[in-house]
Amino acid sequence: MAYHFDFSTINTNTIGILGEGMLVSLKITAVAIVVGILLGTAIALLNLSSSRILTRLAQFYVNTFRSIPLLLVLLWFFLIVPQVLQSVFGLSPAVDVRMASALVAFSMFQAAYFAEIIRAGILSIPRGQYHAALALGMTRGQMMRLIILPQALRNMLPLLLTQSIGLFQDTALVYVSAISDFFGRAYGIGERDGHIVEMLLFAGAVYFVICFSASTLVKIYQGKIAS
């Protein structure tokens, strides 16, 4: 029995709702990229510091987050963040903090992955750059900020971007906490109108177009800096 497709569910009305959902997905992605890179840089620097305790701490952070499923990380933060907010800031339990929990979870999870990329980037800078910076009388902080990190981040940009595309895909997992991102809304509309098949295929197609275009751009950029 052939299936009869009916894409009438996708009309101007639902596109608006889906668009708002896409903004939610993009917002989580953007916050996690910014916080993840800042926190990830800090963790990478701790990892490369001369203090053995700090190195161990950074490695513990990275290894733990990289060993457990993102889904479990999300569940942990949906449990912890509301409790912390309530006991530290005296927030009423009635306030909806699911979005805040998701943002914290994605940021901290991504930081572990970004930290490894950035650490590799810093290590890829030739030793002469360090010696030259120190010989010029820079402090270690100035050396990192002005000489090493700008070069490292430039080298690592393609990898950071690829990782971010993966992050954008992963945001669909907020489905577990019923935050209505793009995917949650698409599925919800499909269920409401009895067109799950069409809506899921549509959602897949939208993700594909966005991620494929983005990764193609990254590849072009990568080719440019390689030549």
Add this chain to the structure above:
Amino acid sequence: MNYIWNWSVFFDEALPGVTYFDWLLSGLKLTVTIGLSAWLIGLVLGGALGVMRTLPNRLLAGLASAYVEVFRNIPLLVQLFIWYFVAPELLPGDLGTQIKAMNPFMQQFVAAVVCLGLYTASRICEQVRAGIQALPKGQQMAGLALGFTLPQTYRYVLLPVALRIIIPPLTSEFMMVFKNSAVASIIGLLELAAQGRQLVDYTAQPYESFTAVTVLYLIINMSALYVMRWIETRTRVPGFLGKH
């Protein structure tokens, strides 16, 4: 905070004769089963696709590369929903009806394994391709010059080395497949992550429950790492020391 810790909760009975610890173990078993089944599909299909991508035949190489792009650019959760909700509707003939007649657990299990297997295949494909392309071009030329056919060149010259030098990246893919299997909890499979959520609901001891699940995932990860390291040392190519 006035949270009352109770680590002995795992020995309480969830149902007569069944402790919460048994629930965790059954979740662990399901996670490992899903992961290993998907890994098998991923390895066979991904290996074939990886070889296809390096073949001189444009059509085969293009097909394999299209496969990779499709599976890598759609979120795993969306793929899972498509396999679970959409595939049975679109399959030709009686196949879809037959799938819908299976018991719910089998439907979920098959969807999860197929989804994870095909997704992992796209990632393994890229590793295999990278492994083959990392070999000097002369290897293939030498194979062909010696009178090997192209399949023989792959069988006796390229693959024996390529497959061994990609074991380190395959290790992280192997660990990834178990982590990714947690999405199966969203379509209702009671694997490890889902058992954790169920434990929270039944015991009202969320911290203990999630800690136990986290520790079990760490154990899976370490075992996976250990197995792959063992294979790596057993199959190391003399003279090709790899990264170390």
